[in-house]
Amino acid sequence: MATLKVPVTPEDHIQGNPDAELTLLEYGDYECPHCGRAYGIVKQVQKHFGRRLRFAFRNFPLAQIHAHAQTAAETAEFAGAHGRFWEMHDLIFENQGRLALPLLVALTEELGLDAQGLRDALTAGEFEPRVRRDFLSGVRSGVNGTPTFFVGERRHDGPWELENLVTALEARRALA
Amino acid sequence: MANILERGAPAPDFTLPVTPDQKLSLGELRGQPVILAFYPADWSPVCGDQMALYNEVLPEFQRHGARILGISVDGAWCHAAFASDRHLHFPLLADFEPKGAVAKKYGAYREGDGYSERALFVIDAKGIISWSYCSPVAVNPGADGILEALEELAPRGQSSRR
Numbered sequence: 001m002a003t004l005k006v007p008v009t010p011e012d013h014i015q016g017n018p019d020a021e022l023t024l025l026e027y028g029d030y031e032c033p034h035c036g037r038a039y040g041i042v043k044q045v046q047k048h049f050g051r052r053l054r055f056a057f058r059n060f061p062l063a064q065i066h067a068h069a070q071t072a073a074e075t076a077e078f079a080g081a082h083g084r085f086w087e088m089h090d091l092i093f094e095n096q097g098r099l100a101l102p103l104l105v106a107l108t109e110e111l112g113l114d115a116q117g118l119r120d121a122l123t124a125g126e127f128e129p130r131v132r133r134d135f136l137s138g139v140r141s142g143v144n145g146t147p148t149f150f151v152g153e154r155r156h157d158g159p160w161e162l163e164n165l166v167t168a169l170e171a172r173r174a175l176a
Numbered sequence: 177m178a179n180i181l182e183r184g185a186p187a188p189d190f191t192l193p194v195t196p197d198q199k200l201s202l203g204e205l206r207g208q209p210v211i212l213a214f215y216p217a218d219w220s221p222v223c224g225d226q227m228a229l230y231n232e233v234l235p236e237f238q239r240h241g242a243r244i245l246g247i248s249v250d251g252a253w254c255h256a257a258f259a260s261d262r263h264l265h266f267p268l269l270a271d272f273e274p275k276g277a278v279a280k281k282y283g284a285y286r287e288g289d290g291y292s293e294r295a296l297f298v299i300d301a302k303g304i305i306s307w308s309y310c311s312p313v314a315v316n317p318g319a320d321g322i323l324e325a326l327e328e329l330a331p332r333g334q335s336s337r338r
Contacts, residue, residue, distance in 0.1 A: 002318065064231045064263045139233055139323065144316035145225065157315070 002142025002155035012056045013085045020054040025150040027138040031066035032146040039093040058134040068099045075104040077127035180283040187299040188281040192269040193252040209242040210299040214284045214292040218250045218258035226316045233319045240326040298325040
């Protein structure tokens, strides 16, 4: 049973109650269609648990098969550096079908952030180490594709439909 | 699940096509760690399948001075198309004729199915298996076990390089 080797900390992008009893962590790739579908499911899981759940997202771009995954991850981190990570995260997934640099620039402008600043950060690879750090923490923890979820520190294997994730989180809660 | 070769066993040598007109022998890679990754077939219908993952983790394997070889019963032309489609930067060997012969030597062949297990072997610089793992066929084993095995090898690997 694969377990999370790098615990979720305030360094991570965390949505919801930071002191929640339950933690759902996703390793995801912005260009992966399965992650695009999981995006909506996670929203439902969050609605189901409310303040009992915190959700964290780490980058796991499969850059060799997804040409824009790395750039998208760095764009989300750029927005994160300006306190807008989750808005960018949502916008990218909601526009996944058009994912390319012009879209990322347009979304950056939509959030009122500096598009030239994004271009400079991408050129300089400013957020590359952060994305790589997420990726390697995933590799260490047995992430084997995207999306990979962890419920607490245990890797969630098998289907990740709403009912599967709710059941896994409830089971975790029963243990606690 | 098959009984695969375990730690301490000498890794059986083999020569297999690595492209339609080139062959590779395990013995040629002696002196560095080798990761042998048997997998059932090219073209798994998922993002981030096992070979795609190893492709992304390749820089980490290289940091340990290790070579990775993927092996399945697919033919060399099939491997070429798959590797090109997925932009794979490491060799895929065709255990195609006689079918699965190398997988059988490693105890990693599924007779009833006609393809190999998802079996991983880390072979040290002297050609001895230092770690092996067989995953359920439906479960991508990831790369964490390989990296841990390579780390365990590192001190010995360095001393053997004088």
